[in-house]
Amino acid sequence: MLPKLLYPNKDLSTGQRKWTTMESLKMFDNGLISNSSYYKELRNGRGYIVTYDPHINFSLKEILVADFVTLNENVYLSSFVIDHCINVFNRINGNKFQIISVAKSSIIFGDTTLTKPFVDGINFLKGDIAMPVCLYNHYVLVMYSSNDMRLTLIDPLANESILVMYSSNDMRLTLIDPLANESIIGENYRSRFQKFMQIKQESPCGIKLSFVNHVKQADSYNCGTFVVYFFERLVRGESLTYDLNTAEYRSHLKDVLLQNSVNMKQLCLYCCQIVDITNSFQCRSCVRYIHNKCLLSVREIEANIKASEKTVNNICDLCREN
Structure with missing residues (x-):
């Protein structure tokens, strides 16, 4: 079990930032979130x-x-x-x-x-x-x-x-x-x-x-x-x-x-290929790894997110939108 986290979630339509409480996420041994409601199609239809x-x-x-x-x-x-x-x-x-x-x-x-x-x-x-x-x-x-x-x-x-x-x-x-x-x-x-x-x-x-x-x-x-x-x-x-x-x-x-x-623990959340943890981003919430290149290629879609906000609190996009 992971501790409760507070993370910022920016509403791109209004430009306002709000704080949301994320409950602890329980995972299977294979590294996937056990709460199936966590998985949902995101606003931009990304292919997680x-x-x-x-x-x-x-x-x-x-x-x-x-x-x-x-x-x-x-x-x-x-x-x-x-x-x-x-x-x-x-x-x-x-x-x-x-x-x-x-x-x-x-x-x-x-x-x-x-x-x-x-x-x-x-x-x-x-x-x-x-x-x-x-x-x-x-x-x-x-x-x-x-x-x-x-x-x-x-x-x-x-x-x-x-x-x-x-x-x-x-x-x-x-x-x-x-x-x-x-x-x-x-x-x-x-x-x-x-x-x-x-x-x-x-x-x-x-x-x-x-x-x-x-x-x-x-x-x-x-x-x-x-x-x-x-x-x-x-x-x-x-x-x-x-x-x-x-x-x-x-x-x-x-x-x-x-x-x-x-087991998904060592596979990239985006492309499902093996990651080198020394050159990857790890989400503090779901603890899954993401290739830096995968993270950047997806987030380039959201032009409204500034470069300094790309890894806010080390929370991946999937967790920030849930």
């Missing part, structure tokens, strides 16, 4: 890195604050956050699945003109594969078992009650069964995945399609939350029918990401 994971088996390694804050309620989750959450749950539960990123999975199931270089670039291992997909601004989870060649579609919006539509003009009653629609959508996923596998020359035919019972999404923005939740339950071998409080779960995901990041 809040978590870093070198274990992810594709290009994504870092989450910026702009992505991290999508875990707040009433917004869509960032694909980067979904990728990280799924990979973290997979890693802490024994790496039971091979994970394909949202970006690549969405091309597999959404691009009708798959190229062989792209297909060859995805190396499917034997066993179980998890593919979070985003098509038409909606996330679904697709699971594939190479053992029995079974493709399972888990759509957060599926399995809802039958919808009854009545038109008084022609006195027509229409029943809309989402399960029937799910079968049509699922067949589309199966055919596109089979095309992908044919290009890979892995499985020319015989891929089976299946569905599972699961709790349903009741709003228009939590599909990504449910996809992560479904995967966490699957990797733990638990039922998908257990009810979900999305607000509490989003808060839980923040803690999971922060706590399971790699």
Whole structure:
């Protein structure tokens, strides 16, 4: 625990300086602030890195604050956050699945003109594969078992009650069964995945399609939350029918990401590269190091801050704005 600090915070719109009390910051052993409310997108949209994971088996390694804050309620989750959450749950539960990123999975199931270089670039291992997909601004989870060649579609919006539509003009009653629609959508996923596998020359035919019972999404923005939740339950071998409080779960995901990041103590707060502490700035509040060049390159944006004010009380910009 660090002592309480008083630090000056300049309001650039009025030019007035005011003093704010900062409470002690408690940190995880990996050097990240444990209070997830500390991380928020700043006024100038700077790209502070809040978590870093070198274990992810594709290009994504870092989450910026702009992505991290999508875990707040009433917004869509960032694909980067979904990728990280799924990979973290997979890693802490024994790496039971091979994970394909949202970006690549969405091309597999959404691009009708798959190229062989792209297909060859995805190396499917034997066993179980998890593919979070985003098509038409909606996330679904697709699971594939190479053992029995079974493709399972888990759509957060599926399995809802039958919808009854009545038109008084022609006195027509229409029943809309989402399960029937799910079968049509699922067949589309199966055919596109089979095309992908044919290009890979892995499985020319015989891929089976299946569905599972699961709790349903009741709003228009939590599909990504449910996809992560479904995967966490699957990797733990638990039922998908257990009810979900999305607000509490989003808060839980923040803690999971922060706590399971790699050790950040010797990594620059801005660029996430290793720092030489003899040539770096250290914040007295969060005790994170920042390359001098990173500090200057970001603060040059704020022309209203004089050179003598750049390191006021040795408090970094993130802490000064929180």
